[in-house]
Amino acid sequence: MGGCDVVTFINFMIENQREITNNLFRHIELVGISVFVGIIISIPLGILLSRHKKLAGVVLAVTGTIQTIPGLVMLGFALIFLGIGMLPALVVLSLYAILPILRNTYTGITEVDPSYTEAARGIGMTNMQMLFKVELPLALSSIIGGIRISTVYIVSWATLAGMIGAGGFGDPIWTGLATYNTGLILSGAIPSAILALILSGLIGLLQRILTPRGLKGVRV
Amino acid sequence: MNMFSLTLEHMYIVFIAVAIAVVLGVFLGVIAYWIRYLDSIILWITEIIQTIPSLALLALLMIVFGLGNTTIIVGLVLYALMPIARNTYIGLQDVEPHLKDAARGMGMTKLQRLVKVELPLSFPLIFSGIKIATVNSLSVAVMGVLIGAGGLGFPVYRGIQTNSLTLILSGAIPVVLMALIFDYIMSRIERRLTLRASDGRK
Amino acid sequence: MIKFENVSKKYGSTPVLDELSFEIQQGEFVVLIGPSGCGKTTTLKTINRLIEPNAGKIYIDGKDITDMNPVELRRGIGYVIQQIGLFPNMTVEQNIAVVPKLLKYPKDKWQAIVHDLLEMVDMPYEENAHKYPSELSGGQQQRIGVLRALAASPPIILMDEPFGALDPITRDTLQDEVRRLQKKLKKTIVFVTHDMDEALKMADTIVFMNEGKILQMASPEEMLHNPAHPIISGFMGKQIDSRSNGLTAGDVMRTRVVKAARNNQTLKSIELMKSRDVDTLIVINEDDTYAGIVTIGDLRARGRGGMEIGELITDAAPVVNVADDAQEAFDALLTSSTSYVIVLNDDNTVAGLITKTSMTRAMGEVLWGDVTS
Numbered sequence: 001m002g003g004c005d006v007v008t009f010i011n012f013m014i015e016n017q018r019e020i021t022n023n024l025f026r027h028i029e030l031v032g033i034s035v036f037v038g039i040i041i042s043i044p045l046g047i048l049l050s051r052h053k054k055l056a057g058v059v060l061a062v063t064g065t066i067q068t069i070p071g072l073v074m075l076g077f078a079l080i081f082l083g084i085g086m087l088p089a090l091v092v093l094s095l096y097a098i099l100p101i102l103r104n105t106y107t108g109i110t111e112v113d114p115s116y117t118e119a120a121r122g123i124g125m126t127n128m129q130m131l132f133k134v135e136l137p138l139a140l141s142s143i144i145g146g147i148r149i150s151t152v153y154i155v156s157w158a159t160l161a162g163m164i165g166a167g168g169f170g171d172p173i174w175t176g177l178a179t180y181n182t183g184l185i186l187s188g189a190i191p192s193a194i195l196a197l198i199l200s201g202l203i204g205l206l207q208r209i210l211t212p213r214g215l216k217g218v219r220v
Numbered sequence: 221m222n223m224f225s226l227t228l229e230h231m232y233i234v235f236i237a238v239a240i241a242v243v244l245g246v247f248l249g250v251i252a253y254w255i256r257y258l259d260s261i262i263l264w265i266t267e268i269i270q271t272i273p274s275l276a277l278l279a280l281l282m283i284v285f286g287l288g289n290t291t292i293i294v295g296l297v298l299y300a301l302m303p304i305a306r307n308t309y310i311g312l313q314d315v316e317p318h319l320k321d322a323a324r325g326m327g328m329t330k331l332q333r334l335v336k337v338e339l340p341l342s343f344p345l346i347f348s349g350i351k352i353a354t355v356n357s358l359s360v361a362v363m364g365v366l367i368g369a370g371g372l373g374f375p376v377y378r379g380i381q382t383n384s385l386t387l388i389l390s391g392a393i394p395v396v397l398m399a400l401i402f403d404y405i406m407s408r409i410e411r412r413l414t415l416r417a418s419d420g421r422k
Numbered sequence: 423m424i425k426f427e428n429v430s431k432k433y434g435s436t437p438v439l440d441e442l443s444f445e446i447q448q449g450e451f452v453v454l455i456g457p458s459g460c461g462k463t464t465t466l467k468t469i470n471r472l473i474e475p476n477a478g479k480i481y482i483d484g485k486d487i488t489d490m491n492p493v494e495l496r497r498g499i500g501y502v503i504q505q506i507g508l509f510p511n512m513t514v515e516q517n518i519a520v521v522p523k524l525l526k527y528p529k530d531k532w533q534a535i536v537h538d539l540l541e542m543v544d545m546p547y548e549e550n551a552h553k554y555p556s557e558l559s560g561g562q563q564q565r566i567g568v569l570r571a572l573a574a575s576p577p578i579i580l581m582d583e584p585f586g587a588l589d590p591i592t593r594d595t596l597q598d599e600v601r602r603l604q605k606k607l608k609k610t611i612v613f614v615t616h617d618m619d620e621a622l623k624m625a626d627t628i629v630f631m632n633e634g635k636i637l638q639m640a641s642p643e644e645m646l647h648n649p650a651h652p653i654i655s656g657f658m659g660k661q662i663d664s665r666s667n668g669l670t671a672g673d674v675m676r677t678r679v680v681k682a683a684r685n686n687q688t689l690k691s692i693e694l695m696k697s698r699d700v701d702t703l704i705v706i707n708e709d710d711t712y713a714g715i716v717t718i719g720d721l722r723a724r725g726r727g728g729m730e731i732g733e734l735i736t737d738a739a740p741v742v743n744v745a746d747d748a749q750e751a752f753d754a755l756l757t758s759s760t761s762y763v764i765v766l767n768d769d770n771t772v773a774g775l776i777t778k779t780s781m782t783r784a785m786g787e788v789l790w791g792d793v794t795s
Contacts, residue, residue, distance in 0.1 A: 068355065068399040070362035071274075072373065073392040076380045080388070119507025122472060122580075123521050123570070124496030133520075137511040156273035160363075163380070173279050177366055182283050189276035196271045212511040214554025 012183040019172075020187055027168035027195060030158040034090055035151050038097025043143065045098075046105025047131065056106060063099040071096075071160045079164045089158070089166030096157055097150045104146025108139030141211045148203040155196040159188065169195070223375070227394050230371035233364065234357045237293045241300035241353055246346065248301065249308025250334065259309060266302040274299070274360055278367050287368030292361060299360060300353035307349030311342025344413035351406040358399045362391070423448040423610055424469060424578065429478030431464055431634075438464050439475065440634035446612065446627075448577070451604055453613045453621040456631035457653070462614045465631070466580050469612060470496045482578070497521055500571030500579035500609075504586045506563050508555040514540075514566050515551040521574040532573075539569040543599060561592035561699035568600060572607070581613045585620070590678045592699040594779045597623055618657050622646070623783060630654050669748035674784035675765045675774035681706050684713050684732030688725035692718065704764065704772055705735045711770040715739050715760075739764050744773040748784070751776050 013020060049056035074092045082088035112135050120130040136143075162170020169192035176184030248266065252259040269277075278295045285291040315338050323337040339346075365373030372391040379387030424446040431439040439461045446452050454462040467473040468480060471492040480487050487495055508517050515536050522532035540547045543565045555563055564584060571579050581600075585593040601624055604611055615621055621628050622642045630638045630645065630653075638650035649655040682691055682703045691703060695718055705713040714735030724734055740754035741764045754763045755776060763776040 068359055068396055070359045070395055072362050072376050073388060076376060076388040079380060080383060080385050115503060115505030115507040116509055119503060122470060122496060122501035124493050124524060126493050134509055152271050159273045159275040173275055177279060185279045185283060189279045192276045193272040196273055197268060200271050214510045214556050
């Protein structure tokens with residue numbers, strides 16, 4: 001991209017400022033809702049699975065297989081069974097958000113050293129107290145790591161969801177691809193990449209802040 | 221539409237991409253290992269590439285490389301770099317110090333140590349990176365159809381355009397099957413490698 | 423206080439506890455000992471219901487513990503384990519206050535408890551309360567582990583090989599501290615160990631177990647005088663041999679010591695001392711012979727980064743030969759400024775270390791009489 005193109009691009013961005021802002025809000029909306037749904041489903045499910053190890057193998061294998069289904073295919077299914085628009089997109093995106101958080105919640109809890117859980121039981125914590133005072137705090141860093149991976153995935157899948165009319169930064173990319181309009185492609189691709197990097201960085205920061213001082217640099 | 225030749229083309233695209241990514245990724249991993257102040261920069265850049273949404277990356281690449289298989293191969297290589305480079309770097313770092321010392325004590329040069337001792341001992345972890353990259357690439361390669369590449373993305377996209385579940389499935393099922401089969405086989409190889417090399421690692 | 427009545431436990435068809443019946447008095451320090459797999463840890467864990475027996479009853483103060491809510495039962499019983507199990511996400515203060523908080527003590531009350539307890543083990547509140555476990559040495563961590571068990575002042579404390587992972591010098595200090603705390607606070611302590619020295623040192627009563635049964639339950643003196651079973655005499659073999667005639671330095675020393683090669687770097691050595699919670703390293707030459715000692719004070723005062731500790735060693739500690747008369751070692755110990763004597767083999771390698779505790783223990787055994795084989 002030469003210097004001239006950069007100027008053209010910036011001009012394009014300025015001209016289409018309104019459009020891009022709308023796309024940004026819609027993109028954040030898609031990511032926010034589906035990651036939220038992912039969290040709501042995954043964390044309790046992960047806790048449950050950590051109490052039922054046999055079930056965990058099956059559930060993680062199934063969600064792992066779902067994860068290998070290409071995004072385009074999933075959106076194709078959504079299109080055929082649910083139609084176009086934001087809701088079908090959210091269903092697919094939420095489904096994708098589940099696995100990383102689920103897996104990290106499960107491994108985070110099951111990898112808590114047994115000496116801590118034995119001590120917790122031995123001093124008279126109930127199962128709930130053990131979960132909230134010991135296991136979840138020790139697994140927190142891993143869980144947030146899972147949320148970070150999910151978020152990055154979902155920012156990416158959400159651009160794909162432009163295909164079924166979900167809006168967001170996928171919209172101009174898809175139109176741009178269909179019409180070979182470089183400006184349109186860039187106005188979706190660049191902001192979506194920046195959004196992914198910013199969200200990833202912010203969650204990474206949150207992960208570091210929320211890790212208790214006593215755990216930094218220590219394997220649990 | 222010949223499903224068999226599409227499947228072959230899909231595999232061909234993925235294999236070329238992974239092969240290039242292995243060479244580049246291992247190279248980057250070694251550089252990060254050898255030149256300490258470059259390690260965080262190299263790992264950081266590969267992670268940033270990984271973070272860019274795939275559709276955005278492919279669209280950007282299309283602007284530079286045009287339509288066709290080359291563009292999707294470049295995209296897949298970029299995505300595959302992170303797991304391979306990172307695992308190479310970690311693998312090299314985790315080789316037991318006394319084995320590195322022994323190699324140095326025997327008068328091996330830096331390059332000899334790398335080729336004869338350090339890389340072989342890191343191989344299980346590098347292989348695990350290659351596995352992740354392969355399985356991932358099989359799935360991402362479906363998007364090649366959007367930038368004019370061949371492979372199993374073609375029936376999927378055609379199915380979406382014509383609202384045909386059969387067409388979508390005819391592309392999707394081979395992709396998912398391949399991903400599961402490669403994951404299974406490569407996991408088994410990985411386990412055997414890890415068992416064999418376990419005495420040389422921390 | 424604690425009463426076992428025909429308590430049995432099986433895993434599959436293997437019996438772990440076999441019709442166990444015994445009683446522990448209030449304020450008694452009872453040590454459960456025996457070969458591994460004898461059921462001592464299982465016995466301990468049935469008391470706070472971490473393990474439920476298949477048959478038999480356990481009473482605490484006359485109440486059947488199966489009638490009690492296990493969670494409430496455990497809150498009334500202190501518990502210390504070998505892996506320490508301090509919660510790494512909580513500070514020292516939060517760890518100690520865990521049970522008082524579970525019991526909903528008001529803040530000023532549990533804070534006062536934390537202050538008092540830290541005071542009791544000479545770890546000042548201001549310096550230590552806000553540290554995390556990872557910032558403490560192993561010995562300090564287990565001190566906090568013991569304090570956590572004491573925090574809600576439970577009448578009973580269970581300790582499962584609490585000092586098994588600590589180095590000998592630290593273990594010695596902690597044994598003394600726990601014994602002192604027990605005398606002062608009049609707790610009933612049930613303590614599991616596989617170390618007969620520890621049992622003899624700590625116990626009011628030793629319960630010797632084998633294959634899920636009690637072979638002998640007696641005071642340390644009684645067990646030394648009249649071991650009821652060959653397995654018990656075998657366990658105490660070392661003590662009996664050493665009393666055959668005149669004691670040598672080798673009989674009164676401890677053999678596990680922290681050694682370091684003289685080409686160790688100063689910084690690494692300070693790390694080593696911290697991790698083992700000792701203030702002195704025994705330095706050895708390449709051929710394993712004794713070179714001297716180096717103290718943390720020497721390292722801090724004169725050590726620089728990159729320097730080898732060989733340059734800092736002193737010969738401040740008295741040295742005796744392993745075959746020397748114990749009396750000689752005793753005199754050296756009393757007159758020396760250090761609190762230990764180095765014991766060397768004939769080839770000048772380090773055989774062990776005599777501390778006041780190891781000496782006292784050996785002498786105590788002599789006084790308890792002429793148990794000869």
